[in-house]
Amino acid sequence: MAEVLLEELDHVGPATAQKLMDAGFTTVEAIAVSSPAELATAADIGESTAAKIILAARQSADIGGFETGDVVMERRKLVGKLSTGCVEFNEMMGGGIDTQAITEMYGEFGSGKTQVAHQLAVNVQLPKEQGGLDGSVIIIDTENTFRPERIKQMVEGLSEKYGQEYDYEEFLKHIHVARAFNSNHQILLVDSAMELANELKNSDKPVRLIIVDSLTAHFRAEYIGRGTLADRQQKLNKHLHGLQRFGDLFNACVVVTNQVMAKPDAFFGDPTKPIGGHIVGHTATFRLYLRKSKGDKRIVRLVDSPNLPDAEAIISVTTAGLRDP
Template sequence: MAERKGLEDLPGVGPATAEKLKEAGYGSIEAIAVSSSSELAGVADIGESTAQKIINAARQAADVGGFETGDLVLERRKLVGKISFGSRALDDLMDGGIETQAISEFYGEFGSGKTQVGHQMAVNVQLPKEEGGLGGSVVIIDTENTFRPERITQMVMGLASMKGVEYDPGEFLKNIHVAKAYNSNHQILLVDTASELANKLKDTDKPVRLLIVDSLTAHFRAEYVGRGTLADRQQKLNKHMHDLMKFSNLYNAAILVTNQVMSKPDAFFGDPTKPIGGHIVGHTATFRLYLRKSKGEKRIARLVDSPNLPEGEAIFSVTMEGIKD
């Protein structure tokens, strides 16, 4: 749609406004169609009523924003792809893997396997559909300097030996786009940058099908200390989560976020750890999985929240070659 109509074709968008919108990450008509008038007015220095007119025109051009009948929603659900974990137990728990057009949150203590799952998915998403991938590339927003290309190489070699085929780890690494986030504002901005990249790659043979944020809450937790800052933190976290959801719908991509836990020493029954971010993260994430350590390489994943799947647990292993049963 964006190729047939440029931003300048929208009423009220001249070359100068179009330039400002592109610089702010609104490079396509679809991106404008799903934004709010206050957001657009702020970045393009225009009035809110003008911004609303631009958004309305973009919605018509991109054909989004109206009511739909259930059968059309079902058709769109058929476009949802799944990325396999490479572990039968995890795939069964998640009905085939993590979904596109959804946010999957993995939370747990240090060493529970969150980053390992992220690395594995960055490899698996590149496999063809018949092998459990989506034939796409991946964007990683790395907030804690945890991305390791050497780990990707190990996982690719592990896959190659398991399947008895030859894979070039270099080719896999070429389709992984990593950006380090230096603080929470930078982290939020990087979703816009990821949108520009996804827009650029959407008609290539490796469109962006996965966006990973590892970890979602580390910067927010470090920068907003004390009760007085909680409202500001939650507001920013809310915007960030909605930007991620918007990205997943626009590009039919899966969003994988990792989250840390805080200890609740007063919890006498059940698990004393709960994820950071409170209801904001809990309500916006589509799937929530709690990871915890077991003996040796073994890890336990518990599906805590899902719109359509039953709660359950899966045992998997984190090995040198990657994630296995």
């Protein structure tokens, strides 16, 4: 399909087009999936005009109307699967981590969330026949946990696994890391990620994975007490929808890690619960609960999925990366 310029849309003049582009709405698809209020604020126009622009963008990009199930089924074939590097884990996820979906990993400290994120950042760069997506990765690091040394170890582990020499420096060149200093900065970084993904769209390594590690750390630290809860949840909701939009526009995997809290009043069952309440629970497409086991083993439990049954997989976190136990 030929690319449509913003100026070609109804109700969009050169000045409005420039304002939209400055606000990060660089493609017709990005406008088509935004809300009138969002667009009105960004381009300094009325909400009714913004609604007309969005309608024109939806017609132009051919999205937002009703479709029959068989058409949706055909489009689902475009969804990519990113290998975790572990057979049991992949099988539990129906072949790997889905693109165009948010996969949330939660668990206590040391349960392996950041290790899985590092491994996915390496695997996404592999060719499709080796379970990768032949793309680059964006990492929004909120807890200063990204370690290039760990990437080096994992790439060296891949060289052993596949019996071919991989250059870890090449892998590091395709990992784009940004440190988020507070929750507002974290939300803004998704817009910066959109710009970067647009730049790399037609390169040999387009962005096929975005990782937020961790999603809730800043929100948890800044919004203290029940009085700020509604505000926090609203911002968290906006942030998650921005990430979902990123996944849809660039056919990328969205992986977020989440912290947990203990429920001391829970007499039965597991007292650990993920942070973020129902907002995170409803917005995440897949929820994975990671917990420690003996030695280097970790248990990964699929808690929620729209199309897969609840299941558990055991993985090993080794120096060379994630492996089957």
